[in-house]
Amino acid sequence: xxxxxxxxxxxxxxxxxxxxxxxxxxxxxxxxxxxxxxxxxxxxxxxxxxxxxxxxxxxxxxxxxxxxxxxxxxxxxxxxxxxxxxxxxxxxxxxxxxxxxxxxxxxxxxxxxxxxxxxxxxxxxxxxxxxxxxxxxxxxxxxxxxxxxxxxxxxxxxxxxxxxxxxxxxxxxxxxxxxxxxxxxxxxxxxxxxxxxxxxxxxxxxxxxxxxxxxxxx
Amino acid sequence: xxxxxxxxxxxxxxxxxxxxxxxxxxxxxxxxxxxxxxxxxxxxxxxxxxxxxxxxxxxxxxxxxxxxxxxxxxxxxxxxxxxxxxxxxxxxxxxxxxxxxxxxxxxxxxxxxxxxxxxxxxxxxxxxxxxxxxxxxxxxxxxxxxxxxxxxxxxxxxxxxxxxxxxxxxxxxxxxxxxxxxxxxxxxxxxxxxxxxxxxxxxxxxxxxxxxxxxxxx
Numbered sequence: 001x002x003x004x005x006x007x008x009x010x011x012x013x014x015x016x017x018x019x020x021x022x023x024x025x026x027x028x029x030x031x032x033x034x035x036x037x038x039x040x041x042x043x044x045x046x047x048x049x050x051x052x053x054x055x056x057x058x059x060x061x062x063x064x065x066x067x068x069x070x071x072x073x074x075x076x077x078x079x080x081x082x083x084x085x086x087x088x089x090x091x092x093x094x095x096x097x098x099x100x101x102x103x104x105x106x107x108x109x110x111x112x113x114x115x116x117x118x119x120x121x122x123x124x125x126x127x128x129x130x131x132x133x134x135x136x137x138x139x140x141x142x143x144x145x146x147x148x149x150x151x152x153x154x155x156x157x158x159x160x161x162x163x164x165x166x167x168x169x170x171x172x173x174x175x176x177x178x179x180x181x182x183x184x185x186x187x188x189x190x191x192x193x194x195x196x197x198x199x200x201x202x203x204x205x206x207x208x209x210x211x212x213x214x215x216x217x218x
Numbered sequence: 219x220x221x222x223x224x225x226x227x228x229x230x231x232x233x234x235x236x237x238x239x240x241x242x243x244x245x246x247x248x249x250x251x252x253x254x255x256x257x258x259x260x261x262x263x264x265x266x267x268x269x270x271x272x273x274x275x276x277x278x279x280x281x282x283x284x285x286x287x288x289x290x291x292x293x294x295x296x297x298x299x300x301x302x303x304x305x306x307x308x309x310x311x312x313x314x315x316x317x318x319x320x321x322x323x324x325x326x327x328x329x330x331x332x333x334x335x336x337x338x339x340x341x342x343x344x345x346x347x348x349x350x351x352x353x354x355x356x357x358x359x360x361x362x363x364x365x366x367x368x369x370x371x372x373x374x375x376x377x378x379x380x381x382x383x384x385x386x387x388x389x390x391x392x393x394x395x396x397x398x399x400x401x402x403x404x405x406x407x408x409x410x411x412x413x414x415x416x417x418x419x420x421x422x423x424x425x426x427x428x429x430x431x432x433x434x435x436x
Binding site: 101106107110111112145146147148150151180181182183187189190191193194196197198199200201203204205207209210211212213214215216217218 | 319324325328329330363364365366368369398399400401405407408409411412414415416417418419421422423425427428429430431432433434435436
């Protein structure tokens with residue numbers, strides 16, 4: 001599949017590399033084509049990897065992944081262009097973290113709204129699926145780095161889009177029984193508001209290589 | 219130990235009953251002594267159980283448990299009286315859920331503050347420990363209702379108070395390795411902001427008998 005990955009940070013690089021490894025063609029998008037990090041990434045990954053502007057990447061992708069920082073996501077998607085997103089699955093990995101008031105970061109939106117909902121409202125023709133934002137990118141693309149089973153959440157209004165995303169998660173190595181559909185995109189509030197706990201789990205355990213497993217009564 | 223339980227709802231009743239079963243003396247507190255639910259609870263539980271006002275319960279307890287609804291917690295603790303809480307471990311089980319704007323509830327405080335912190339600030343001589351608020355009361359007092367291991371969080375500024383609470387959690391059946399100390403009381407933001415996810419997990423799994431297990435790389 002042709003996939004556009006928006007964002008040149010560690011999340012975009014890791015997810016993009018993994019997708020190429022799985023046989024997909026990936027174009028990494030950034031504010032302007034020729035971004036140093038995107039060029040270096042494409043050179044390192046080699047065949048199947050390319051780079052361009054946000055609009056180039058979104059236009060290239062049959063599916064688009066938002067791997068930008070949450071504070072930059074709406075502007076990046078605006079630059080990508082609504083027409084380049086229309087009808088496509090838009091996988092939103094971002095978290096609206098705001099470190100401007102010190103550490104640990106707070107959320108720039110929460111409680112009565114979420115970044116996932118903001119994105120879906122701003123791009124009503126995109127089929128937004130929020131997933132994987134509850135873990136670091138090493139765990140995202142290779143759940144086997146953690147022992148035993150643990151959970152990945154999927155939120156979105158479009159059932160077919162969520163099915164496509166579940167198929168992609170399966171390629172990353174996620175067993176179907178560890179994928180938990182939380183319902184519509186308003187559930188993004190739940191998975192984004194988990195981030196302040198996730199940050200404290202990182203501090204308490206001393207590793208960002210962590211996730212949670214949902215355990216229910218038998 | 220003599221324990222004051224503030225709140226006559228399902229959480230207070232379940233936790234109080236369990237504590238009496240473990241051999242503690244429990245006084246349930248409510249807005250006024252003779253509250254119907256508290257009287258019925260004390261009669262049903264029998265020896266070791268008594269009831270009274272919030273101040274009666276807090277004065278009775280060597281340790282005090284806040285099992286009131288989050289929206290009512292600060293007023294209940296005010297009625298309990300700072301002098302009755304001074305120097306004591308105050309176990310805060312409450313969540314600042316606000317259902318006034320419809321379902322699912324939102325939080326009345328989050329992101330830059332938390333109920334746990336509000337309580338610690340309002341009662342600086344109490345030794346507040348936030349714990350168990352991330353699960354329903356059946357799981358709180360008997361973690362074995364869920365299969366395998368799963369995690370209980372402990373937050374608070376006073377290390378000795380947290381050690382006392384860990385001892386109480388052990389009496390409930392929590393193995394030491396499933397107790398995760400998240401640091402100071404500001405970590406209450408993390409465990410309270412988890413609630414919107416918890417509510418959606420309940421909806422998605424169809425049961426409130428659930429918890430999460432923190433999984434870290436080996």
